[in-house]
Amino acid sequence: MGEKHTYFNRDLSWLSFNKRILQEAGNPDVPLYERIKFLAIYSSNLDEFFIVRVASIRSIISIDKKKIYKRLSDDPRVVLDSILREVHVQQEEFGRIKREVTIPELKKHGIVLYRDEQPLNDHNDAINHYFRSRILSYLQPHILTGKKTRKVFLENKQLYFVIDLVNQLNESEYALVNIPSNFLDRFVKLPTINKLHYFIIIDDIIRENLDFLFPNYKIQGCYSIKLNRDAELNIEDEYSGDLVKKIQKQIAKRNLGVPSRFLYDATMSVEMAEYLKGRFDLVDDDMVPGGRYHNMNDLFGLKNPLSPELEYDYKSPLKIKGIERYKSIFDAIDKSDQLMHFPYQSYDYVLRFFNEAALDPEVKQIKATFYRIAPESFICNALISAAINGKKVTVFVELKARFDEQNNLKWAEKMKAAGVKIIYSMPGLKVHAKVAVITRRNSEGKKVNYGYFGTGNFNEKTATIYADQALLSTNEKLTTELDQLFLFLEKQETPNFETLLVSQFNIIDRFESLIDREIENAKAGKKALIIIKINNLQHQGMISKLYQASEAGVKIDMIVRSICCLIPGVKGMSDNINVHRIVDQYLEHSRAFYFYNNGDDELYQGSADWMNRNLERRIEVVFPVLKREFKEQILKMLELQLNDNIKGVMLDVELNNVPVEGKSKVRSQIDFYEYLGSIE
Structure with a gap:
């Protein structure tokens, strides 16, 4: 590698990508509700970036610099400072788009999102009713100051209010109350008035009812906070013991990770911010000033009362003529290999591939790899049916797919209970391949391997929004080498790949x-x-x-x-x-x-x-x-x-x-x- 070769830092490069997402959120040529989705995507991306990448950089900084900095192309302290500066600039732009563009444009279309203004009198009863009947059961208000205070743990990515109070002795106190956005829809639809559609965020419903939560106090101020924690699974030894149990244990600990970002309302006083820093064992690098609202990935849940107006015209998936001509998808593949383009063409052909295999008496064996399984997976259900129907089914399930570990484990256990042979994660490796092979006797009585080679996961949910390709093929070179891959995953037999990479x-x-x-x-x-x-x-x-x-x-x-x-x-x-x-x-x-x-x-x-x-x-x-x-x-x-x-x-x-x-x-x-x- 020549010394003249230089490279972008991976994290700053990623921030450039997220900035591109933000550009679409502010693009007037994009339908309004699609721009709102881009705001949500930007926010969701940034959250994951902090709980994974920034947490990792912070961990490196905390290690003895002499031992580790020599192995790095970039000084992590410099990188972290650059990240925080760039994120601040982008967050300012995010807030500007939301305040100055999105909310006013919603109003132009008759959609009112209450923010700073006082709700109409006609909505007060609905707001109070919703607070008492829906929100109240989730709230755990807690006085932070004073002698009787108890230890409080801030959960990863959860929202809270810190309230500035004055008690009956005219003494200043701080209180904490959770915002249950992980249990309830963040945006609540209120009654329509004069053809205007009104929404209010549950944060503001709680703000409107703070007197109910703290009846003996005077409310001086209310500020939202959120703490991101390191969410990486730290499995020190994958080679000994039960890897599944180790992963389960680490999943349970995920929300207990060390802080990576403490986001707080920038209008909060310096005194309150300093108090919170000390109370929750934070350091200066943790403290990130933000806006009035956090977790704006919840914008995904802002309903469009005018749908399909203000949205993209999503085209119906195309049919594949080379498959539609045949009664069975296997007959179509026997005639010719098939290349599929998702979501432009229907993902139902992938479902048919597994569904037909589950019932076809000529199918003897099915093998597949899974990286991210859909929460409600038709494909896994088909494999369960195939096993119950007496077919030999072998499935490799990657349990180390970040943030999908629990769902993958759930499906693995369900398939295993039905008789599917489950191969779990390999120590030191992740299996990211998207492949399957079905062994079947064709109409001529010949045993044929039908291979599936994909660029995207076996996931019906993401297949509607991820652009991917998949090949269905009976090419003997390809399917023979694919079979070798599964033998390696099952028995660690050394394969010989000449056609596949x-x-x-x-x-x-x-x-x-x-x-x-x-x-x-x-x-x-x-x-x-x-x-x-x-x-x-x-x-x-x-x-x-x-x-x-x-x-x-x-x-x-x-x-x-x-x-x-x-x-x-x-x-x-x-x-x-x-x-x-x-x-x-x-x-x-x-x-x-x-x-x-x-x-x-x-x-x-x-x-x-x-x-x-x-x-x-x-x-x-x-x-x-x-x-x-x-x-x-x-x-x-x-x-x-x-x-x-x-x-x-x-x-x-x-x-x-x-x-x-x-x-x-x-x-x-x-x-x-x-x-x-x-x-x-």
């Missing part, structure tokens, strides 16, 4: 050789082109290889949704590299890797991003797209995304999201849907 085995070497081939072609004066679409790019070895390709004259176009540590457009290092980013109504989640190869092009798709974790500490599967018609479909998608000048931006050397120029308007997600609809 699999992390832990051949993925880095194969990607490097594919890039090297383009480098050699460029040096020979031939056309050399690489197109890569991924969610995250951090692995310095792969970035360095791309820099080398750029220096050799290879043209490299990249579509990187989120983290991008590669710096594009630097003279002598990355002149030939462009980095695009797409943020639109669907979350771009698929991965694609295209190599021109002097006209004999190769295209791959799969589950692997180019992060250290994906290439070095996980099991990922990347598969070749072999059929020409499928290559053309993926290349059309890539072409549209590289030319998207409505929802696409380009990353510059300062991590700015720069608009894409173009004479004709291209919106890749809409245009790709129309393209797929035109395919016979």
Whole structure:
């Protein structure tokens, strides 16, 4: 790796991505309720960032600097300061959009969200009734000061009010009361008056009733607070003992983690902020001033009384003609491999793949890997039915999928009880591959393996909003190697992968050789082109290889949704590299890797991003797209995304999201849907 090669910091790069989300929240061309969703996404993203990434950086800072700083490319103290400065700027913009744009525009459309103003008299009875009948049972008011005070623990991501009180002796006291937004809808619909739709946030319902909670006190002020805690599972030894029990134990401890951010209303007095810092064992780095309201990811729950107005026109998923012609999905796959594009095409075909297998008497065996399971999973229910129907079903369930551990464990136990063979997490590895294989006798009596190779999870819920691809194939090379992967997961038998690119085995070497081939072609004066679409790019070895390709004259176009540590457009290092980013109504989640190869092009798709974790500490599967018609479909998608000048931006050397120029308007997600609809 050359010393001249430099890289963006991964966390500051991620903040650039979240800033792009915020730009959509403030984009007047986006329907109002979609902008509200982007505010919610921004807030949810930032919460996870603090409880995972910032908590990790803070932990590093607390360790002996001499021992660990030498292994890091960036001083964590400098990075943390940069993060906090950038977050502050973004939070100010978030508040401005919400106050000055979103709430006034809601009002223009006859939707009133009470904020600072006093509710109408006609609503007072409804507010008081809701407080006494719904909210009151969840509240635990507590006087913080005085001799009788008890120890209070602030739960992770939960909302609280700190109230400034004056008692009957004219003494100042502080009190705490929880805001039960985790139990109740945050936004309460009030009676419609004169065709105006009114909402009030439960925070303000509680504010309106503080006298009821503290009848013998004078209310001086009321300020919202929230504490983020480190939410990583700290499993010190995955190699001995019962890993499932260790994960269960760590899940129970997740909300007990050390603080990573204490968010408080900036109008709070300095004296109160200092008191809270001492009371809850916080330090200066924890203290982050914010607005009147926190947890704005709850904006997802703000109902649209005018729906479907003020929302995107979500198109109905397309049918796949190559499957619809056949009664059985297996007959369709026997005739030809099938490539599916979600959510543009119906995810029901994936459900059919498993549902039909559960009842088909010719199906003998089903194997699948799960990373994030839907809360109500049709696929898991199909596998349960398959096991009950006498088929051999083997499922690998990753229990270390962050924030989905409990749900995955629930489904694993349910499937196991029905007779499904469950393989749990492998020590030291996460299995992130999205694959399945069904063994069946076809109409000719031949035993055939039907392989499923995906870029996205087996998750019916996220499949409606994540843009992904999946291949159904009976290609013997692909399915034989897929079977080898499952033997490795079951019995740790050493596989031999020649067609598939699999992390832990051949993925880095194969990607490097594919890039090297383009480098050699460029040096020979031939056309050399690489197109890569991924969610995250951090692995310095792969970035360095791309820099080398750029220096050799290879043209490299990249579509990187989120983290991008590669710096594009630097003279002598990355002149030939462009980095695009797409943020639109669907979350771009698929991965694609295209190599021109002097006209004999190769295209791959799969589950692997180019992060250290994906290439070095996980099991990922990347598969070749072999059929020409499928290559053309993926290349059309890539072409549209590289030319998207409505929802696409380009990353510059300062991590700015720069608009894409173009004479004709291209919106890749809409245009790709129309393209797929035109395919016979």
